[in-house]
Amino acid sequence: MKIIKDKVAKLSFVALLMSLTAAMFYTPTASAHGEKSQAAFMRMRTIHWFDLNWSKDTVAVNDTMTISGKFHVFAGWPETVDKPEVSFLNIGIPGPVFIRAGSWIGGQLVPRSVSLELGETYEFKVLLKARRPGDWHVHTMMNVQGGGPIIGPGKWVTVTGSMGSFVNNITTLTGETINLETYNLSNIYFWHAFWYALGLAWLAFWVKRPLFVPRHIAVSSGKADTLISAADKKVALGFAVATIAIVAGSMGTTNEKFPVTTPLQAGLLRGMQPIQMPESTVSVKVDDASYRVPGRAMQMTLTVTNNGDSAVRLGEFNTAGVRFLDPAVLQDETAYPDDLLAEEGLTVSDNSPLAPGETRTVEITASDAAWEVYRLADLIYDPDSRFAGLLFFFDAEGNRQMVMIDAPLIPSFI
Numbered sequence: 001m002k003i004i005k006d007k008v009a010k011l012s013f014v015a016l017l018m019s020l021t022a023a024m025f026y027t028p029t030a031s032a033h034g035e036k037s038q039a040a041f042m043r044m045r046t047i048h049w050f051d052l053n054w055s056k057d058t059v060a061v062n063d064t065m066t067i068s069g070k071f072h073v074f075a076g077w078p079e080t081v082d083k084p085e086v087s088f089l090n091i092g093i094p095g096p097v098f099i100r101a102g103s104w105i106g107g108q109l110v111p112r113s114v115s116l117e118l119g120e121t122y123e124f125k126v127l128l129k130a131r132r133p134g135d136w137h138v139h140t141m142m143n144v145q146g147g148g149p150i151i152g153p154g155k156w157v158t159v160t161g162s163m164g165s166f167v168n169n170i171t172t173l174t175g176e177t178i179n180l181e182t183y184n185l186s187n188i189y190f191w192h193a194f195w196y197a198l199g200l201a202w203l204a205f206w207v208k209r210p211l212f213v214p215r216h217i218a219v220s221s222g223k224a225d226t227l228i229s230a231a232d233k234k235v236a237l238g239f240a241v242a243t244i245a246i247v248a249g250s251m252g253t254t255n256e257k258f259p260v261t262t263p264l265q266a267g268l269l270r271g272m273q274p275i276q277m278p279e280s281t282v283s284v285k286v287d288d289a290s291y292r293v294p295g296r297a298m299q300m301t302l303t304v305t306n307n308g309d310s311a312v313r314l315g316e317f318n319t320a321g322v323r324f325l326d327p328a329v330l331q332d333e334t335a336y337p338d339d340l341l342a343e344e345g346l347t348v349s350d351n352s353p354l355a356p357g358e359t360r361t362v363e364i365t366a367s368d369a370a371w372e373v374y375r376l377a378d379l380i381y382d383p384d385s386r387f388a389g390l391l392f393f394f395d396a397e398g399n400r401q402m403v404m405i406d407a408p409l410i411p412s413f414i
């Protein structure tokens, strides 16, 4: 009976161990990378990305694609997030599946951080070269010092081919062409292994001596000196001399082999050129805005005045990269990501052309599952439940005007 009990106990232990090990190695494929967990106010009240274009849906390893568009730096930037004085235009991807071959803001190359002005709109372009095959969610992103990475809309891009064929050739300032992907790789492996081995040898030398308890007894009884022999001191000195000699020697040969080196360039670029958006002749006042939780819809009462000389209609409301369109005014022709596009998500109580000089109060509903799917509705649980977004008005010729809105959002649970 006892034997059986023991066996059962052993088996259960093995089973437990196996499940623990399995749990440790279980890594489900990440289908996203945190864009939905970023606080809604961060996505709605900082950088507004629009007119985005991912040049390709499928790209082969070594081929390039571009992501271009515009972003508006919201003037009512939240107090809790540092201002975008040191910002870096980036791309949100799961690791180095692409390399960034270049990025531009307002036509200027921006390999470094830039200073952005609140309330301005900038044009950008990022050139990517595909490196690792797979389906990747490719986001625009702005890294803001003190604010973290601010993620923009993402689109799935498929990279085909094999990573083994990826090359990243560059020509150095001394005229040599090298492949950064494999450059000096054996040297890197060698030095990592070498220092690791040296460290292990050092540890092994000391580990064979009496360990913790005998050492503790020796130290506490005042006999610490007896623990280290004259031979130990010689070996330790040997290690020290050898380490210094190897560092000095290898540094000497490296300097000889590469006489010209320049440090990695860092620093802040100021004076980015914003684009001049056409002066908006439509003025909008948000009288009231509420979010209806059961209907996954946001309702706004807007008083719109047309001070221009052509009649306009509201075509789009864009917040956190989610685009709500009134299909009667605007259809998307840019292959914008489906999950961020509510093609019929915008309803306006009266969207007949607003004549020049006319003022009208309209009820607007922006409804789509994206409110919940993208966790934008979480905004209503913030201590400062405010939203911000872009409204796009169009005249009969298709001329567009952008109006920024910003107001408190009051939730309704019924």
Ligand SMILES: [Cu+2]
Residues within 6 Å of the ligand: 032, 033, 034, 035, 137, 138, 139, 154
């Ligand atoms: Cu993503």
